[in-house]
Amino acid sequence: MILIDLLQGMLLLAGVGFFLVGTLGILRFPDVYTRVHALTKADNLGLGLIVFGLLLGAESVPVALKLLLIWGLALVASATAGYLVARAARRRGVKPWKARSGGGA
């Protein structure tokens, strides 16, 4: 029991960590395209970890499945949203940010 609680706590905290990282990415990344990366990846992973953390404490099978359904919906939703925004930005000719010479680490 204590082990499950521990695992649940770790999953929840990791999920929150990824949410924070995703928001930080939205703040730090230089242009729309890179921000879409932060949004679709870090946030969906964060939500997924939180969902799996809550799954461990779910009281019944339908509740667990509902949590998974919500995650799936959120996945499709934000992947679609990210794609649509990136495509719209590309169509309008928003230039992707380029690293300066030798940029990155």
Add this chain to the structure above:
Amino acid sequence: MPWLDLLLGLTLVVTAGLALAARDMFRAVVMFIVFGLLMALAWVRLQAPDIALAEAAIGAGLTGVLLLDTLGYLRRPFGSRVDKPEKHQ
């Protein structure tokens, strides 16, 4: 959970203020959408999940869509700022 409620209440007021203060219409609309979402959370904290459901559907969802659609029909009052090339911060 006083911290949660305090932070939620403050953010709610700040968001409402920002939505009012925004000169850029698009910014105001997005702030309004966020305000609807936070309002739904506030209803949750007030033990009213049914109102939260309505607020999430109407405030954060449908009203946002309608306002964005309206903006699309207006003649781009926010036009010049839209495609400004960005600088790396």
Add this chain to the structure above:
Amino acid sequence: MNWLLEVVAVLLLVTLVLGLIRIWRGPTVADRMLAAQLFGTTGVGLLLVLAELQQMPALRDVALVLALLAVMAVLAFVARVWRQDPNDNHEGPS
């Protein structure tokens, strides 16, 4: 476990507040819309945590509705606001 859920909920709310900065700063409309979508995802997570914390299963339905409708704003944005070509700013969408 409740204290942990409380901490998680507060941290998620802090994340939302940080996201406000991106909405305010912009600089393009797409950035604002993205941040709004971020609010949707974070809000879903927060609602799920609160459902567990307050023992209110109905909140999961709120989360479901929010996940569905948060995209609608992005769809409306792409289909209506940002549909025009960059060169015909003088014309409104038909």
Add this chain to the structure above:
Amino acid sequence: MLRQNRLKIMVQTGILCRQPAVLDNAQADWPRWSVMAEQRHAVDRLSWISAYALRLGLLLGVWWILSGSTGDWWFGLPLAVFAAAVSLWLTPPGRFRLRLHRMPFFAGFFLWQSLLAGWDVARRTLSPALPLRPEILHLPVVLPEGAPTWWLMLVISLLPGTLSVRLDEERSLEVHCLDSRLDVPASVRETELQIALLFGLRISGADGGQHS
């Protein structure tokens, strides 16, 4: 940098027949693949019935989840019957069918990859130097049009360092990648392979296509 290649899509059934994309041969390491539909999925009455049954089953499952197994079937059952009919009317059954028994494998692949993706973004965000080297790549898509391509484009956006931007008429996918030093084409190729397996399509390896 354009990574283009001439691809030949060999189609066994004749349904998926299309011209090979006219692309040049700059990148030699891209294997020449071919996609073959495993069996013919003619859109006939049988496929309508089976599609209806599948969607009805899915909707009933969703109702079971949403209602919390309280057993309000007097409302849920007619609703599911109606909704399945509406969904058939709005989106007729396609040529491609998910192989349900492949779903667990694909879910495993997907979960692992999205874990890697989140970790990758976290690493880049938290590093003070912000190690980004974004680039837009053009990659040819071997999967047939329709559902498999849509799956590919959605899944790519959730994989490490890639984001699908748009698909042009010549079936070349514009991918925005976070770091051009990663081997993005290889991971996209791997994803295509997984999706092909999920849909029961066969992708043959480097010796399958005809090079020209």
